[in-house]
Amino acid sequence: MEDKSTIVVFSGDLDKAMASFIVATGAAAMGKEVTMFFTFWGLNILRKDQYVKTSKSFMDKMFEKMMPRGPEKLGISKMNFGGLGAKMMKYVMQKKNISTLPELIQTAKDLDVKIIACRMSMDVLGITEEELVDGIEYAGVATYLAEADQSKLNLFI
Amino acid sequence: MEDKSTIVVFSGDLDKAMASFIVATGAAAMGKEVTMFFTFWGLNILRKDQYVKTSKSFMDKMFEKMMPRGPEKLGISKMNFGGLGAKMMKYVMQKKNISTLPELIQTAKDLDVKIIACRMSMDVLGITEEELVDGIEYAGVATYLAEADQSKLNLFI
Amino acid sequence: MEDKSTIVVFSGDLDKAMASFIVATGAAAMGKEVTMFFTFWGLNILRKDQYVKTSKSFMDKMFEKMMPRGPEKLGISKMNFGGLGAKMMKYVMQKKNISTLPELIQTAKDLDVKIIACRMSMDVLGITEEELVDGIEYAGVATYLAEADQSKLNLFI
Numbered sequence: 171m172e173d174k175s176t177i178v179v180f181s182g183d184l185d186k187a188m189a190s191f192i193v194a195t196g197a198a199a200m201g202k203e204v205t206m207f208f209t210f211w212g213l214n215i216l217r218k219d220q221y222v223k224t225s226k227s228f229m230d231k232m233f234e235k236m237m238p239r240g241p242e243k244l245g246i247s248k249m250n251f252g253g254l255g256a257k258m259m260k261y262v263m264q265k266k267n268i269s270t271l272p273e274l275i276q277t278a279k280d281l282d283v284k285i286i287a288c289r290m291s292m293d294v295l296g297i298t299e300e301e302l303v304d305g306i307e308y309a310g311v312a313t314y315l316a317e318a319d320q321s322k323l324n325l326f327i
Numbered sequence: 328m329e330d331k332s333t334i335v336v337f338s339g340d341l342d343k344a345m346a347s348f349i350v351a352t353g354a355a356a357m358g359k360e361v362t363m364f365f366t367f368w369g370l371n372i373l374r375k376d377q378y379v380k381t382s383k384s385f386m387d388k389m390f391e392k393m394m395p396r397g398p399e400k401l402g403i404s405k406m407n408f409g410g411l412g413a414k415m416m417k418y419v420m421q422k423k424n425i426s427t428l429p430e431l432i433q434t435a436k437d438l439d440v441k442i443i444a445c446r447m448s449m450d451v452l453g454i455t456e457e458e459l460v461d462g463i464e465y466a467g468v469a470t471y472l473a474e475a476d477q478s479k480l481n482l483f484i
Numbered sequence: 485m486e487d488k489s490t491i492v493v494f495s496g497d498l499d500k501a502m503a504s505f506i507v508a509t510g511a512a513a514m515g516k517e518v519t520m521f522f523t524f525w526g527l528n529i530l531r532k533d534q535y536v537k538t539s540k541s542f543m544d545k546m547f548e549k550m551m552p553r554g555p556e557k558l559g560i561s562k563m564n565f566g567g568l569g570a571k572m573m574k575y576v577m578q579k580k581n582i583s584t585l586p587e588l589i590q591t592a593k594d595l596d597v598k599i600i601a602c603r604m605s606m607d608v609l610g611i612t613e614e615e616l617v618d619g620i621e622y623a624g625v626a627t628y629l630a631e632a633d634q635s636k637l638n639l640f641i
Contacts, residue, residue: 178639180503182562185367189337189483192447196468210499211562229576236563248339248368249393259451262386266450290506293580294573311510318637323475325335325483326503326639342524346494346640349604353625405496405525406550416608419543423607480632482492482640 174203175323178314182211182238183247184256184271190327191274197323198281205317206278207309209288213295214238215275216287216302230296237295240303241271279305286313331360332480335471339368339395340404341413341428347484348431354480355438362474363435364466366445370452371395372432373444373459387453394452397460398428436462443470488517489637492628496525496552497561498570498585504641505588511637512595519631520592521623523602527609528552529589530601530616544610551609554617555585593619600627 175197179190190206198204208216219240226234238244249255263270269277278285285306292298292308299308318324332354336347347363355361365373376397383391395401406412420427426434435442442463449455449465456465475481489511493504504520512518522530533554540548552558563569577584583591592599599620606612606622613622632638 178503178507180500180641186337189335189366192468193335193472196472200469200472209503227576227579229572229579232572233576258386258389262384262390262453263451265384265386268447268451290582294577294582296576311506312514315507315510315514315637323472323481324637324639325481326641327337327483343494346492346523349625350492350629353629357626357629415543415546419541419547419610420608422541422543425604425608480629480638482638484494484640 172320172322174205174317174321176205176207176314176317176321178326179206179208179212179215180210181247181327182214182244184241184244184259185246185248186327187212187215187241187244188271188274191271191278193325194283195274195277195281198278198283203284204281205284205286205321207286207288207314207317209291210295211237213287213291213297213302214244215241216285216306217297218301218303219243222298222301224298224300226296233295234297241275244271288314329477329479331362331474331478333362333364333471333474333478335483336363336365336369336372337367338404338484339371339401341398341401341416342403342405343484344369344372344398344401345428345431348428348435350482351440352431352434352438355435355440360441361438362441362443362478364443364445364471364474366448367452368394370444370448370454370459371401372398373442373463374454375458375460376400379455379458381455381457383453390452391454398432401428445471486634486636488519488631488635490519490521490628490631490635492640493520493522493526493529494524495561495641496528496558498555498558498573499560499562500641501526501529501555501558502585502588505585505592507639508597509588509591509595512592512597517598519598519600519635521600521602521628521631523605524609525551527601527605527611527616528558529555530599530620531611532615532617533557536612536615538612538614540610547609548611548615555589558585602628
């Protein structure tokens with residue numbers, strides 16, 4: 171079976187996260203096995219939106235505080251203007267009845283898209299498992315490469 | 328036939344747009360069927376440079392005004408300094424006789440590269456068909472995935 | 485042989501450079517032939533860290549001075565805050581015993597990852613061969629496309 175689709179989600183921007191999930195859910199709806207591998211800033215998409223108490227080093231706390239907590243807090247990659255651009259985009263999408271990022275994430279889960287958080291990036295940014303949403307897997311680059319090797323469609327977003 | 332090349336052009340930066348068209352025209356020149364799927368900020372590359380009168384909501388007008396109108400107005404992804412960096416890069420390229428983005432776009436059309444604008448992104452950003460250049464197609468993620476499925480080379484830029 | 489892995493390294497950000505080399509060295513360690521094609525800002529990753537005397541036009545000198553000289557000088561793509569973010573990330577990685585970018589580059593060389601600098605981008609940014617590290621190759625988009633054509637895994641980072 172070499173017909174999977176695998177997407178590395180490196181970016182934590184709302185617009186790129188949306189693009190990732192639109193491709194992933196589209197491919198899954200067409201019957202493909204899809205794996206999304208979340209790394210670096212992409213991990214923020216998987217963060218729980220509520221505060222999680224953890225014991226961390228000072229530096230890890232700094233990253234934790236400065237990075238957005240979950241899909242509702244993401245900025246957009248252009249014209250964000252301190253979050254205003256993201257608000258505008260979400261407002262417009264709601265008006266036009268376009269699926270929001272949290273809805274796309276739910277659809278991905280319903281379609282059995284495999285969601286993997288990159289352990290090494292979690293280590294770099296000091297993110298713990300308790301801070302990420304449930305129902306995901308944890309793995310490293312070897313797992314990513316094994317999935318990619320079985321995939322016809324490979325993207326880095 | 329599974330030997331196509333398909334590029335998602337998500338970015339609307341001059342440098343990334345150039346990279347997209349250099350790969351696309353290179354592959355087409357080598358005899359490949361090439362599809363470029365323009366989504367989100369990438370749509371700005373396809374905008375006509377003159378103003379097009381449209382009736383839009385206030386929010387859609389905002390996006391229209393703030394986004395660059397066509398290849399000559401794009402910034403670069405690093406060191407843009409309010410457009411100065413893009414000017415510098417274009418000046419240097421002209422001096423050195425390197426193809427400009429508008430020339431690359433023309434070459435792509437001459438080589439029958441298929442240029443598709445993403446309908447959903449047009450909807451999100453409030454961009455209408457009249458605002459985009461002629462000779463392109465309009466489609467959604469299903470069309471992208473069908474092209475990608477027939478492609479050996481898939482990139483997201 | 486169509487089982488290679490080819491990565492276009494367009495970005496010159498520390499975090500994306502690390503992601504590129506982690507994928508490249510991982511794939512090479514699994515026995516794949518890997519090619520990394522460095523273009524635009526990605527060329528900065530290959531710059532020698534010491535100053536190299538060259539005779540250049542004023543514009544080329546401007547780019548030379550403004551762009552980071554080698555892997556130790558790169559910023560990160562988010563929350564860089566004038567280099568502070570990159571320093572934080574490097575500090576944290578050292579504390580946690582995670583390979584640094586210079587170490588990953590060395591590993592890539594040891595594993596015979598093919599490192600190619602894009603001639604056209606060097607021309608655009610005015611970068612000369614003497615300014616780049618030893619042991620790399622120089623080529624254009626045709627070479628990239630030939631490698632990509634033999635690759636199952638193609639990424640643009």
